[in-house]
Amino acid sequence: MEPNDLELWQKIQAFELDEPGVEFKFSDRLARENGWTKGYAKRVMEEYKKFIFLCCVSKQGVTPSDPVDQAWHLHLTFTRSYWTDLCKNTLNREIHHNPTKGGRREAAKFDGFYTSSNKLYADKFGMQPPANIWQDNYTRFSDINFQRVNIGRYWLVKKPRFSVYSLVLLMLFIACATFIQASDTILSALLMLGIITVIIIAVYKWESDPDRWKNKDDDRTGGGCSTAGSGCNGGDFTSHHSDHHSGGHDSGGHSGCGSGCSGCSSSGCSGCGGGGD
Template sequence: MDAEQTDLWQRLADYEIGPPGAAFTFAQRLARENRWSGEYAARVLSEYKRFCWLACEAGHEATPSDAVDQAWHLHLTYSRDYWDRFCPQILLMPLHHGPTAGGTAERTRYYDQYAQTLASYEAHFGEPAPLDIWPGARRRFVVDPLNARVNPADVLIVPRGLAYGLALAIAILMLGLVALAIT
């Protein structure tokens, strides 16, 4: 089935989250809260709509990517919009967010669901999910859970390669100072 030819897809495509005419739109808030560009946030929002279609129509439980999950979390904070308009008028059904209970069995279940979601995405939308928004299952459930959301106003964020280079330079400088002190 071509997802984009369905009535559900037309309702999703036409749907805007939040109050009409808001000075600070949902997409702008999504970008700010995740430190994304406006263009990337708009793409994530489009992928969130594709995820919602899959959650309703794929025939199995769908699991979002982390970026799509951030859009879903933010949408849930617009609770009146989500529960009073989106679910009953756009999806025509409730869509509950079910976080993991933790543990190996849950990790395996969500890993498998995510892999199945990616396969359904390609089957229903006729193209693979974009990797910058929908990474592979290993990245999503093994690598990405190690990340932490931090406020850059509170910390200095240094890329790993630069940090190693600086550490090496400081070590060489210290060895040079020690060598000078000995002689």
């Protein structure tokens, strides 16, 4: 990392998204609105900071993953924190979020920016982006059928997805059903029902946040890298604008179906100013 990059990254990393002394913090809202654990939301926030950094150093274009884009969307609603504290006082430039204009060309452009984002991430931070936050290209641009749902009025039932765990659950269910049918006492039947319920809940929680089970420290450490950075130099707060989402310099691109910085179509940022869906 060049000294200017390191200096910028340290500024961004030190930026506080969770306002001290506030009972309902940014991380709480991000977790609640997306149905995430608090630990996962914290990791997404760290990846969001990395995305902002990539916006400032990319010469081509940057597009965030969907979880990172959700953090970006939410941060934009904290107008003073985003426009004044982050863009003006920390980056000294604006990062705009521009929705996609649709069409195949936009989709192809954002797909390319997302690929370059992952490569730039590995180059700047010396590691691959976490797969449970930065999905592959196909998932990033296909798994986007979201709607705002009032969970106080509707029940949400997760669709089963076939996996080894689904197969194990099916076999366990059949075994338990057979045991219950052959059982002479109601106590044995209730015991087996309790066991299968506990296993189903455990598998559901594992699928919801598998990282949490691999490393319990993840909830505290997040996903950041404290030894990388990039200077967002060469532009004042008011002079850098563009209509796209991908990386650090004005490139005259448009936004598409995603979000990013400087020249994207799905999402990205432009000229350290970017957009998204």
